[in-house]
Amino acid sequence: MADLSATTTLASGRALPLGIVLPAIVVGFYVLAAVIGPILLGFDPVATSLADRLKPPMTALANGSLSLLGTDAVGRDLLAQMLAGARISLAVGAATLVLASLIGVALGVVAGYWGGAVDTVVMRIADIQLGFPSILLAVLVAAVIGPSLTNVILVLAVTRWVVFARVARAQTLTIKSRTFVDASRTLGATDAHIIINCILPALVAPILVVATVQFGLVIVAEASLSFLGLGLPVGIPTWGGTISAGRSYLANAWWISTMPGIALSILVICVGILGDTLRDRLDPNLVTR
Amino acid sequence: MPPATPSERCLTVSDLAVGFAARGGTILALEDISFHVDAGETLSLLGESGSGKSVSAQAIMALLPDTAVVSSGTVRFDGKDLLALPRRETRRLCGTEMGMVFQDPLTALNPVFTVGDQIAELFRVRQGLGRRAAREAAADVIDTVGIPDARRRLGNYPHQFSGGMRQRLVIAMAIALKPRLLIADEPTTALDVTVQAQIMDLLGRLQREHNMAMLLITHDLGVVADVTDRVAVMYSGRIVETGDVRRVYDRPGHPYTRGLLASVPATAGGGKHQPLATIGGLPPNPQRRPQGCTFHPRCPFAQDICRTERPPMVDLGNGHGATCHFAREMVADDRLFA
Numbered sequence: 328m329a330d331l332s333a334t335t336t337l338a339s340g341r342a343l344p345l346g347i348v349l350p351a352i353v354v355g356f357y358v359l360a361a362v363i364g365p366i367l368l369g370f371d372p373v374a375t376s377l378a379d380r381l382k383p384p385m386t387a388l389a390n391g392s393l394s395l396l397g398t399d400a401v402g403r404d405l406l407a408q409m410l411a412g413a414r415i416s417l418a419v420g421a422a423t424l425v426l427a428s429l430i431g432v433a434l435g436v437v438a439g440y441w442g443g444a445v446d447t448v449v450m451r452i453a454d455i456q457l458g459f460p461s462i463l464l465a466v467l468v469a470a471v472i473g474p475s476l477t478n479v480i481l482v483l484a485v486t487r488w489v490v491f492a493r494v495a496r497a498q499t500l501t502i503k504s505r506t507f508v509d510a511s512r513t514l515g516a517t518d519a520h521i522i523i524n525c526i527l528p529a530l531v532a533p534i535l536v537v538a539t540v541q542f543g544l545v546i547v548a549e550a551s552l553s554f555l556g557l558g559l560p561v562g563i564p565t566w567g568g569t570i571s572a573g574r575s576y577l578a579n580a581w582w583i584s585t586m587p588g589i590a591l592s593i594l595v596i597c598v599g600i601l602g603d604t605l606r607d608r609l610d611p612n613l614v615t616r
Numbered sequence: 617m618p619p620a621t622p623s624e625r626c627l628t629v630s631d632l633a634v635g636f637a638a639r640g641g642t643i644l645a646l647e648d649i650s651f652h653v654d655a656g657e658t659l660s661l662l663g664e665s666g667s668g669k670s671v672s673a674q675a676i677m678a679l680l681p682d683t684a685v686v687s688s689g690t691v692r693f694d695g696k697d698l699l700a701l702p703r704r705e706t707r708r709l710c711g712t713e714m715g716m717v718f719q720d721p722l723t724a725l726n727p728v729f730t731v732g733d734q735i736a737e738l739f740r741v742r743q744g745l746g747r748r749a750a751r752e753a754a755a756d757v758i759d760t761v762g763i764p765d766a767r768r769r770l771g772n773y774p775h776q777f778s779g780g781m782r783q784r785l786v787i788a789m790a791i792a793l794k795p796r797l798l799i800a801d802e803p804t805t806a807l808d809v810t811v812q813a814q815i816m817d818l819l820g821r822l823q824r825e826h827n828m829a830m831l832l833i834t835h836d837l838g839v840v841a842d843v844t845d846r847v848a849v850m851y852s853g854r855i856v857e858t859g860d861v862r863r864v865y866d867r868p869g870h871p872y873t874r875g876l877l878a879s880v881p882a883t884a885g886g887g888k889h890q891p892l893a894t895i896g897g898l899p900p901n902p903q904r905r906p907q908g909c910t911f912h913p914r915c916p917f918a919q920d921i922c923r924t925e926r927p928p929m930v931d932l933g934n935g936h937g938a939t940c941h942f943a944r945e946m947v948a949d950d951r952l953f954a
Binding site for chain 1: 729786
């Protein structure tokens, strides 16, 4: 990493490697775009303009404005649509991961720490669910509870908790047999104290890495649900929805699927790098060894 | 070396037996374990790997793994039977009444918190001290264990300390709440020889200052001789000899103890090079301990009775005892100690 270590410094006085700073800036830019973008560039899903159908990027539209990224099949500006979609996709991704990791970590720690019947029940349920295609499960649940923003988050969280639970359980098993946990016990620590002070801090790094990997998958899964008509209602723009909508025009209007696809890829890659470098940094042993 | 005050019994273990669940039944790790430690006194549990020293400590501190079964015995501390107490109650005694020092200081500290936070937290949670007072107390206690520049080092993480310094920190945490019993499980095994002596000196000093009872678990005969009042020698899950350390070292009543003492390389006395004496054979598989005396297959003095009858603890006077049919003869035989 020597060539990457052009560094900036935070208030803490510790130098931050480029591997953290650069992706953090990119992710921050996405969040910023998602928050203020739709305010600057309004998007109305029902405002169609047939004169501007399937215009390529950098075209002047009928109303005189410039369409930076082109327009879709009903003449809606793609950039405005992506900015509005960023808000939904980021929110769905983040909310799903928070929910899934909360459920997964709670169940995984309980299963790993106390073991016994709880462990067997939780982990067998997890195994059964892993043996079942997650998108099929999502389709099943979504079909039952119907499409809405909350339901999509719920459905996706249900399909993702297993990954978090397995990582949390494995890590809990390793940590609870470490000497410093026994040492805490001999100093009178309660189970709650050990979980909060010994187990949970050790979970941060691996869970963070899992979350960054899952982030991309969740956004794509949301797109698949939307594609099947089981995701968000049609009026709500999402990246997945836009990518799906552009599929039928790939031959004559490549930009409809490609632009949100590129945006999604860059975000997923940056989140991945951020997760990896943060893990290395958060582990005090890795820093010195 | 009797303590100045009338001795106060701190910990009494009687008839302790601990087994581990395994395929094909329970494996007994400890059997017939009885010993006691008085305030201000050091008892060493001496034995090789697998002899059951650490399991004894785990049984006392309620650290036994889930697969362990205590099949009989009592551990009396302060009039209470620790084995009968609910675990929650035992935990309450931990830290304030009894503390433990571990073998490997590199893993005995939580790597994600600064040492100041870890030690201060003890005072906050267990003694209800405020943030600032707890930090002061933490600085005092790590000053006590001889870490230079204590106040500044509170902000360091465990990995920023050397092995010896980390063991001092572990000791600091163990004695922070002034326990009356300190269990030290091979406290110097993972350390350099030069640091070992410093750590043992520290433990000895703290013990005198706080009039603590200390249970020292070790396989190092030299460490035992230096700091111990009494010793209990363990072999294959049983105590084979116990008594005042001088008596046991001068006149061992058990052939195993004799073998151990003979295997210490002689560095004094002219440095005449002699082959190292060893005890032939290996300790028995705990699943198939031999009939009679468990040591008989390795014992140079074994007779027929040793192969059939398990020897009782033979009283050799003044608290010295050995589980050998010929313990009296062993002690009396001057030729063997010429």
